[in-house]
Amino acid sequence: xxxxxxSDEILKGQDGVPRLQARGIRKQYGGVHALDGADIEIGxxxxxAILGENGAGxxxxxxxxxxxxxxxxxxxLVDGEPLDLSSPSASRSAGITVVYQELSLVPQLSxxxxxxxxxxxxxxxxxxxxxxxxxxxxxxxxxxxxxxxPRAAVSGLPLDQRQMVEIAKATIAESRILILDExxxxxxxxxxxxLFELVRDLREQxxxxxxxxxxxxxxxxxxxxxxxxxxGRTVGRYDVGAIDQREAVSLMAGRDISAAFPAxxxxxxxEAVLELRDVRLNRRQEPWGLTLQRGEILGLGGLQGQxxxxxxxxxxxxxxxxxxxxxxxxxxRIRRPADAIRNxxxxxxxxxxxxxxxxxxxxxxxxxxxxxxxxxxxxxIRFSAERQLADRRIAQFSIKVxxxxxxxxxxxxxxxxxxxxxxxxxxEPEVVLFVDSTRGIDVQTKTEFYAMLREFADDGAACVxxxxxxxxxxxxxxxxxxxxxxxxxxxxxGEEITQDAxxxxxxxxLGSEAA
Amino acid sequence: MSSPRxxxxxxxxxxxxxxxxxxxxxxxxxxxxxxxxxxxxxxxGFGWIEALGISNSALPLALAAAGETxxxxxxxxxxxxxxxxxxxxxxxAALGADHGALGIIAALAIGAAAGLVNGLVVSYMRIAPLIAxxxxxxxxxxxxxxxxxAPGGAVPPWLPNWTVGSIGTIPVAAIWLLxxxxxxxxxxxxxxxxxxxxxxxxxxxAARSAGIKVTRTRIGVYVASGFCCGLAGVILAGxxxxxxxxxxxxxxxxxxxAVVVGGTSLSxxxxxxxxxxxxxxxxxxxxxxxxxxxxxxxxxxIVTGLIVIGALLAHSLHGRLGLRAARRAQQAQTGVxxx
Numbered sequence: 001x002x003x004x005x006x007s008d009e010i011l012k013g014q015d016g017v018p019r020l021q022a023r024g025i026r027k028q029y030g031g032v033h034a035l036d037g038a039d040i041e042i043g044x045x046x047x048x049a050i051l052g053e054n055g056a057g058x059x060x061x062x063x064x065x066x067x068x069x070x071x072x073x074x075x076x077l078v079d080g081e082p083l084d085l086s087s088p089s090a091s092r093s094a095g096i097t098v099v100y101q102e103l104s105l106v107p108q109l110s111x112x113x114x115x116x117x118x119x120x121x122x123x124x125x126x127x128x129x130x131x132x133x134x135x136x137x138x139x140x141x142x143x144x145x146x147x148x149x150p151r152a153a154v155s156g157l158p159l160d161q162r163q164m165v166e167i168a169k170a171t172i173a174e175s176r177i178l179i180l181d182e183x184x185x186x187x188x189x190x191x192x193x194x195l196f197e198l199v200r201d202l203r204e205q206x207x208x209x210x211x212x213x214x215x216x217x218x219x220x221x222x223x224x225x226x227x228x229x230x231x232g233r234t235v236g237r238y239d240v241g242a243i244d245q246r247e248a249v250s251l252m253a254g255r256d257i258s259a260a261f262p263a264x265x266x267x268x269x270x271e272a273v274l275e276l277r278d279v280r281l282n283r284r285q286e287p288w289g290l291t292l293q294r295g296e297i298l299g300l301g302g303l304q305g306q307x308x309x310x311x312x313x314x315x316x317x318x319x320x321x322x323x324x325x326x327x328x329x330x331x332x333r334i335r336r337p338a339d340a341i342r343n344x345x346x347x348x349x350x351x352x353x354x355x356x357x358x359x360x361x362x363x364x365x366x367x368x369x370x371x372x373x374x375x376x377x378x379x380x381i382r383f384s385a386e387r388q389l390a391d392r393r394i395a396q397f398s399i400k401v402x403x404x405x406x407x408x409x410x411x412x413x414x415x416x417x418x419x420x421x422x423x424x425x426x427x428e429p430e431v432v433l434f435v436d437s438t439r440g441i442d443v444q445t446k447t448e449f450y451a452m453l454r455e456f457a458d459d460g461a462a463c464v465x466x467x468x469x470x471x472x473x474x475x476x477x478x479x480x481x482x483x484x485x486x487x488x489x490x491x492x493x494g495e496e497i498t499q500d501a502x503x504x505x506x507x508x509x510l511g512s513e514a515a
Numbered sequence: 516m517s518s519p520r521x522x523x524x525x526x527x528x529x530x531x532x533x534x535x536x537x538x539x540x541x542x543x544x545x546x547x548x549x550x551x552x553x554x555x556x557x558x559x560g561f562g563w564i565e566a567l568g569i570s571n572s573a574l575p576l577a578l579a580a581a582g583e584t585x586x587x588x589x590x591x592x593x594x595x596x597x598x599x600x601x602x603x604x605x606x607x608a609a610l611g612a613d614h615g616a617l618g619i620i621a622a623l624a625i626g627a628a629a630g631l632v633n634g635l636v637v638s639y640m641r642i643a644p645l646i647a648x649x650x651x652x653x654x655x656x657x658x659x660x661x662x663x664x665a666p667g668g669a670v671p672p673w674l675p676n677w678t679v680g681s682i683g684t685i686p687v688a689a690i691w692l693l694x695x696x697x698x699x700x701x702x703x704x705x706x707x708x709x710x711x712x713x714x715x716x717x718x719x720x721a722a723r724s725a726g727i728k729v730t731r732t733r734i735g736v737y738v739a740s741g742f743c744c745g746l747a748g749v750i751l752a753g754x755x756x757x758x759x760x761x762x763x764x765x766x767x768x769x770x771x772x773a774v775v776v777g778g779t780s781l782s783x784x785x786x787x788x789x790x791x792x793x794x795x796x797x798x799x800x801x802x803x804x805x806x807x808x809x810x811x812x813x814x815x816x817i818v819t820g821l822i823v824i825g826a827l828l829a830h831s832l833h834g835r836l837g838l839r840a841a842r843r844a845q846q847a848q849t850g851v852x853x854x
Contacts, residue, residue: 068724089726104724106717108784109710117714117725126705 052229307486539778582743600763603748608668608758626745699788
């Protein structure tokens, strides 16, 4: 029985009923149990973390509480009252606000419209734009987002700003329970800091905050307590002081995990896979060059939004810019992603829902999509080859699926990312570009992912990694190019690579610019 | 760094994407003016008779296009508008002679009811709008033919004055067009329904998670479309002073063309009803221009097709330029933030 799995810990600072309780939640998709007896208990004015691997059921639980997904079994209580789980508006009126991992802003509408969408301010029955903008501005200011114009369309904002707008939106509804589902995964450090301040303020005011994150350090910085999930079940409830990160990780995985990063290579051949010359990502900058070496993992560091993404998109033929690309001594032209793939360059995109996957199509087709040409003869796809490919990748990445013909949309976020990577790896690339690919992936998968990257490099490919997580760059990369304003302004190598050095370089390049 | 003044200064920056929808409406308004000038030139002048003729033929199309815009803004499509116009038209004419105003109310009610049925079928039976409204279109057409199997019927004698007459030299239809543009603007920009339907068209999941009642909004959109078609049917009854069970047929494709010319994106979320009304006037002017220039009206279909493609090109060009400007503005902003 699920009740037995519940932790016996006494709820902290409790004077009676817990603020939020979920009991025996079950939910099945196809043949896969997303939730199989999930229980949580969270007190008033408590910051509570929910931890678990990809597919452990964290996001599904959030969606159940938010009324977006209807559970097969189980109940949710808010302040002891049973919650109507049939619609998002029921949860909302019970004082529950959710910031989702997949952004839930309407791209075509303005920031202000999005912020007030749930409760439009009206004067004489008509929407008051002035009031809407006022409310939006106040919410944005509270998060220090003075650089975001409430009247700008959301579609024009970069991902991290959209995420902050999403958080601002959640603060407008003065909620009893705020749920942050991977809210920090696309944010830069300064923004994370502001979010933390906000969370602490909310706790002061008596709000219960539930956070789902894969950044373990955040849990120990911010949370009071946590619930650990494994395979859709609650493992237990723990106070932050009671266990350390290593224990938590092994509880999540069900076994001990050693070092997360694979050993770096001591020697590199120095042989160039790709040579980039006279690169200019925009007209203002001076031309620059960069060489990608066989067998290396090159990191792109620097502050967020310094052109790292733009550079990778350009190299993949999906962004503006100019420059000469030399491969094996011959100049190649890359004007669209198909050119890049033909030249052995693949990109693992950051926003898997938009760029990486066809959500409604089966897993199997998604895996074969990038390399259809190879699986077909005279334009006709050979099903046996396609099936073999899919089965092999599913086994290799331990992708948790009901059946290969399940649509990708039925998988959890981290599992979807595995499918994306599996799909592109099938093209046997020479250069692999990673654009913040581990965003929202759990520790276990990250470790597998890092090992895989190292394996690619050892097989002679060059990996280029852009990550908003500096720790990841430092642990993984042989070289780190620190970007500023679209230009790799500093290069760190070997022993020079430390967390401090990368951060210092990110700011130093800014300093020299200002001087 | 965070002074309100800084924000106000930034507000002066262009926000091309947010304005895109209206820019597209401007594009169609510009096209409308250009065609109008061509018409005046070819016709050697513009009198109240011409104004009356153009307004009267533009009004029903504009209403149909306005209705279709509601639906297309939510990513849907309503293929039943022609049949709903016919249905409302024959109901108005069949009851009009004996029951007067009651016939008009019945015609409007039946338009809204037809839209309600569309909305229910799309929402609850989960049939794609294209198929659902294709099917209901056939049904409404059948009902229209049962109500009035051949052209006939009558309307209250005062109806033409209210729909297609003129006050002095000003056509009543022109006033209605102006009122429609204003009303449409208020509905889309200033009412909860308008904002909700645009949110729904932009991203259904986002709309749902914001607590918007998606099903209700979607049904509302089809009801609005049906009601607009009901109005168009009544106006047509006023124009011909009788009912005709196939009168709406030509309006389906022309209304969709008007919506496209008016700049509403087929993928939902972006567009304006005012643009669609301008688009309807553009299409009407095209046939008027052909008429006065002595070109056979048989060419009208070809020219209409070319205009639709041309307008789409103009919109996509506009969009691309707008995006580029937005990106530049953003770069300028992040540049400011970095230094």
